[in-house]
Amino acid sequence: MSMIVAENIVKRFGNLEVLSGISMTVEKGEVIAIIGPSGSGKSTFLRCLNHLEIIDSGSITIEGRTMVQSDRDGGARYVPDSQIKAICKKIGMVFQNFNLFPHKTALENIIEAPIIVNKMKKQDAIKIAESLLEKVGLSDKKDNYPSQLSGGQKQRVAIARALAMAPDIMLFDEPTSALDPELTGEVLKVIKDLAEEDMTMVIVTHEMGFAKEVADRVIFMDGGRIIEEGSPDEIFVKPKQERTRAFLDKVLS
Amino acid sequence: MANYISFTFSMESFFKLLGSMFQGLGTTLSIFFVTAILSLPLGLLLALARISKFKALSIFVGVYIWVLRGTPLLLQLFFVFYGLPYIPYVGVTLDRMTAAYISFVLNYAAYFAEIFRAGIQSIDKGQYEASKALGLTYWQTMRRIILPQTIRRVLPPVSNEIITLVKDTALVYSIGVSELLKVARNAVYRDAVTYPFAIAAVFYLVMTYVLTKLFNWLEKRYSVYE
Numbered sequence: 001m002s003m004i005v006a007e008n009i010v011k012r013f014g015n016l017e018v019l020s021g022i023s024m025t026v027e028k029g030e031v032i033a034i035i036g037p038s039g040s041g042k043s044t045f046l047r048c049l050n051h052l053e054i055i056d057s058g059s060i061t062i063e064g065r066t067m068v069q070s071d072r073d074g075g076a077r078y079v080p081d082s083q084i085k086a087i088c089k090k091i092g093m094v095f096q097n098f099n100l101f102p103h104k105t106a107l108e109n110i111i112e113a114p115i116i117v118n119k120m121k122k123q124d125a126i127k128i129a130e131s132l133l134e135k136v137g138l139s140d141k142k143d144n145y146p147s148q149l150s151g152g153q154k155q156r157v158a159i160a161r162a163l164a165m166a167p168d169i170m171l172f173d174e175p176t177s178a179l180d181p182e183l184t185g186e187v188l189k190v191i192k193d194l195a196e197e198d199m200t201m202v203i204v205t206h207e208m209g210f211a212k213e214v215a216d217r218v219i220f221m222d223g224g225r226i227i228e229e230g231s232p233d234e235i236f237v238k239p240k241q242e243r244t245r246a247f248l249d250k251v252l253s
Numbered sequence: 254m255a256n257y258i259s260f261t262f263s264m265e266s267f268f269k270l271l272g273s274m275f276q277g278l279g280t281t282l283s284i285f286f287v288t289a290i291l292s293l294p295l296g297l298l299l300a301l302a303r304i305s306k307f308k309a310l311s312i313f314v315g316v317y318i319w320v321l322r323g324t325p326l327l328l329q330l331f332f333v334f335y336g337l338p339y340i341p342y343v344g345v346t347l348d349r350m351t352a353a354y355i356s357f358v359l360n361y362a363a364y365f366a367e368i369f370r371a372g373i374q375s376i377d378k379g380q381y382e383a384s385k386a387l388g389l390t391y392w393q394t395m396r397r398i399i400l401p402q403t404i405r406r407v408l409p410p411v412s413n414e415i416i417t418l419v420k421d422t423a424l425v426y427s428i429g430v431s432e433l434l435k436v437a438r439n440a441v442y443r444d445a446v447t448y449p450f451a452i453a454a455v456f457y458l459v460m461t462y463v464l465t466k467l468f469n470w471l472e473k474r475y476s477v478y479e
Contacts, residue, residue, distance in 0.1 A: 050386055051385075052382055052385065052386065085388060088386075088388065089388050091386075092386070093383075093386040095379060095382065095383065097379055099377075099379035099380060099382060099383035100383075101380065101383070101398055101402075102402065102478055102479070103401050103402050103405070103478045104478075112387070112389075112397065112398075113387035113388055113389065116389060116393055116397060117387065117388040117389060117393075118388075145477070145478040146478075147478060147479055158383075161387070162386070162387070165387060165388065
């Protein structure tokens with residue numbers, strides 16, 4: 001069973017069509033990197049997968065459970081909210097701007113959802129949070145507020161926070177774009193560790209070197225469409241499409 | 254001779270005056286506390302209604318806020334106390350204090366509603382997205398994530414309103430409630446002296462001083478994460 005099946009996703013903001021029929025399938029344990037110029041729709045596509053954006057037509061199925069599908073007149077019909085919630089619970093998300101809760105410490109950020117959403121006992125949630133903080137190398141920062149952390153540390157807490165809900169799929173929306181260059185490495189390493197544990201991941205990124213290294217498959221998007229997809233080698237070494245080549249020339253030079 | 258006596262300062266009448274001013278202060282404080290304690294939560298509910306997706310509710314609350322902020326509190330006070338009894342069929346006559354409580358709570362709730370609405374809407378939308386991505390419901394997000402951050406942001410404007418409220422309590426004088434200012438004015442008229450006004454001023458200043466300190470402390474407490 002595929003982890004994610006997205007078919008013909010169309011998304012408009014007013015009159016502007018930002019996604020013009022995107023289809024993508026992700027298998028268990030696969031790491032997908034989505035690259036492309038700003039405004040190509042990659043982040044919007046990612047956000048559609050966990051219901052942060054409502055699609056206008058197309059279908060999305062997560063782990064065999066359909067969240068939305070096209071009805072007869074081509075519109076998108078979502079399943080009831082309670083089912084959407086259950087489906088999206090299996091998806092963790094990491095944002096460009098971290099979106100940590102500023103009034104909660106690192107540890108409190110992580111235990112919030114397990115306690116409130118999963119009704120986990122507090123001491124159990126703390127145990128899990130502490131092991132996740134250790135995993136991302138921040139055990140000593142558990143009682144710090146986000147304002148006392150560097151960008152890289154914030155993003156690692158955000159990753160731990162998403163992992164605390166034991167997701168089957170992780171979505172990363174430009175996880176290093178808001179970071180100082182010298183801080184991207186620590187975040188990328190955590191993502192790489194996850195890849196080694198066979199976490200299914202979709203990563204929107206501008207880090208071409210990282211995409212090349214960690215992705216099983218790279219998708220190049222431009223103008224709301226998938227222009228080309230393939231193994232990192234196929235995309236980065238011998239791209240078939242002119243637009244892919246032009247984009248890579250620009251970002252790699 | 255009689256003139257001379259009326260100008261002398263008698264310790265006895267001073268303490269008598271002080272006693273009645275403390276009584277007036279009690280009335281002032283009860284209007285203050287009842288208004289503060291009831292209008293803050295009511296204002297929060299109105300703010301949530303104002304930003305709700307139910308258009309009818311939002312518009313209704315919008316009109317409510319417009320009317321209550323757009324007319325003088327004094328008019329509202331008069332309306333509730335003097336005006337309500339004349340409304341056919343449903344007219345009620347309220348005692349002075351009840352009329353004062355009702356007008357003040359309804360009026361201040363409208364101001365607090367706007368403060369809370371602005372505070373809630375100033376929270377970054379990434380906070381809602383992160384909460385949703387983690388599976389929190391709208392109400393869980395409000396209660397656990399948005400409102401705690403809102404409190405910190407609205408403390409300065411709320412403190413402003415609360416200090417204004419201390420002084421607005423003097424308005425109930427106009428419907429014949431014997432609060433601090435009325436007691437002071439009566440004493441001034443009766444004894445032809447000025448100092449009761451000065452005493453009243455000191456009482457108001459002490460109240461606002463205590464509140465200023467309280468809000469400074471609250472702001473510090475809620476700033477630990479900044």
